[in-house]
Amino acid sequence: MTESTYNLLVLVFPVLVPLTLAAITAVLWRAPAAQRAVSIIGLGVIVGVSGLLTMAVLQYDILAVEFGSWAVPFGISFVADRLAVALVMITAILALCVGIFSLRDMRQTHIRGGFYPLFFGMITGVNGAFLTGDIFNLYVWFEVMLITSLGLLVIGRTKAQIDGAIKYALLNLFGTVLFLMAVGLLYGATGTLAFADLARILPTLEPTPGLVATAILFLCAFGIKAGVFPLFFWLPASYHTAPFTISAIFAGLLTKVGVYAVFRVFTLLFAVEASGIREIVAVVAALTMVTGVFGAAVQWNIRRILSFHIISQIGYMLMGLAVATPLAIAGAIFYIVHHIIVKANLFLLAGAIRHASGTDDLKKSGGLLKSHPWLAVLFVIPALSLAGLPPLSGFWAKFLVVDASFKGDMAWLAAAALFTGLLTLYSMTKIWMEAFWKEPGIERSQPRKIPFAMTAPIAVLGAITLTIGFYAEPFVQFAEQASITLLEPDVYIAAIFGAEAQVGEATALRSEP
Amino acid sequence: MTFVYAATIAILAGAGIYMILAQNVVRIVMGVALLAASANVLIFLSGRLGSVSPPIIPEGTDVLAQTAANPLPQALVLTAIVIGFALTAFGVALVYKAYRSLGTLDASAMHDAEDMGSPFTPSQAKQ
Secondary structure (H helix, E strand, O other): OOHHHHHHHHHHHHHHHHHHHHHHHHHOOOOHHHHHHHHHHHHHHHHHHHHHHHHHHHHHOOEEEEHHHOOOOOOOEEEEOHHHHHHHHHHHHHHHHHHHHHHHHOOHHHHHOOHHHHHHHHHHHHHHHHHEOEHHHHHHHHHHHHHHHHHHHOOOOOHHHHHHHHHHHHHHHHHHHHHHHHHHHHHHHHOOOEHHHHHHHHHHOOOOHHHHHHHHHHHHHHHHHHOOOOOOOHHHHHHHHOOHHHHHHHHHHHHHHHHHHHHHHHHHHOOOOHHHHHHHHHHHHHHHHHHHHHHHHOOOEHHHHHHHHHHHHHHHHHHHHHHOOHHHHHHHHHHHHHHHHHHHHHHHHHHHHHHHHOOOEOOOOOOHHHHOHHHHHHHHHHHHHHHOOOOOHHHHHHHHHHHHHHHOOOHHHHHHHHHHHHHHHHHHHHHHHHHHHOOOOOOOOOOOOOOHHHHHHHHHHHHHHHHHHHOHHHHHHHHHHHHHHHHOHHHHHHHHHOOOOOOOOOOOOOOOO | OHHHHHHHHHHHHHHHHHHHOOOEHHHHHHHHHHHHHHHHHHHHHHOOOOOOEOOOOOOOOOOOOOOEOOHHHHHHHHHHHHHHHHHHHHHHHHHHHHHHHHOOOEHHHOOOOOOOOOOOOOOOOOO
């Protein structure tokens, strides 16, 4: 096997394997037990192939393949740099943990409703979005993700799910239309759709009103997907209605794909410094943090509290983009990885709390510290990590972005972040007090045991949080190296076009649009 | 000619946004479909409408003739139409299901998800 064939295979597997699994589980529609077995083996395979891709990227820094032997500006390419590969790897680990959790959480009706095919379809879309090197292809992966997540959201067909799905569907559909319009305008201005080619051509163009409008449309479209202020309303309206397994994978991955797209487009294609976008991103980041955390403070449903916290945490990631120094971008990348693990873990814990106490309404629950002390320990790890207490992963993540914004002359943004951290601690304390500490409303004679399939993934994700917290150094180094490909488009361009190509050098082959 | 296309896009997008602002969810779905149609025309216009000769390589040559139309926007629009069709179909089915189970098409009257754990209403665990 030659090197290029190997590169092609490792790059395509993280998309191909889940797609195949979606097909297999769809064929096994009437055999839920077989679907479960295939899924768990398949999720292990996804972790394996993502690991292979990670190793290849660690060796070569950046990998690229063009499909169908079409040269770059014409064909569609897949590109894996350190940021993309980190996210693919974390997606695989998360999918495995959530898949194990689903063994006990998903009911028979959910599996008969097509849970596993839709789940793998969503993983396909997420990995495709991370790996693609073409902006229109990114749109297609967004749509794959959207349609499968809609199916997952309404899988139980309850009233609340249908209500939530309507809001989720309509706002996200609007967002993808904006994305499509932005792609159209971008193509009209540049005549190309490949990221690497766009990164070469866009810096040479005058910032016309059309291009600025394109940038704003991209910001709005990805902002809806990422759930930033003031476009986040679909998120707390829908995430808490889905089954716990599904809301955990949504909370971990979907908004982060939007954040990833913002990072890709506003580092590689449009410079954040230019044309006031940086100020917009900074203000949006601050407002996202503050409104999210205030929204959480008044809620009493565990998952609604956590949903609002997703929003406030997205603000921290955008903060890194607003400051836009290498340290800030590295901090934001670290933040994304930390956040995916912690947030999904908290949603899984919400499922375990519901299983143990019979409700996810904090007013009714209680007494879990006495009946399930280990669950309390497992809850404390991600909860305090989310609030950013040392020595957990959230502390380093917050430290990096806050430190970067002080150094980048954006102290007000750092102040907003620290204030948000304090209120996050308030919400986590609220869950702790109400679910674990206080006397239960209804005394149970026989505490319900939490099955091993639920505690195991929670423990694994908690262990990852602890590992990132105690051995932060290699992760921070990785994030710093990952920020290089984002901040220096030349590295990305050279990986696609060869070392001699540079920003601003137009392709001779490129036809005039 | 460009003005006609631009006006078409503007009218379609304007009508779509007007429909999205409605309370009735059926109108909102139709509005999104109209907006998607305007995005498709926008892509088409972005690809420059000049030539009408089909982008087919003539026999005996290896390259497309200079006068041929740009085939890429057509491929993009085709993809976008297919995706838009699927999502609109899902949206219509979802709205129908909502009408059957929630008994209303008024977006502001749909609050079953909001009621879960809300601080403002007597909280009922509806699961």
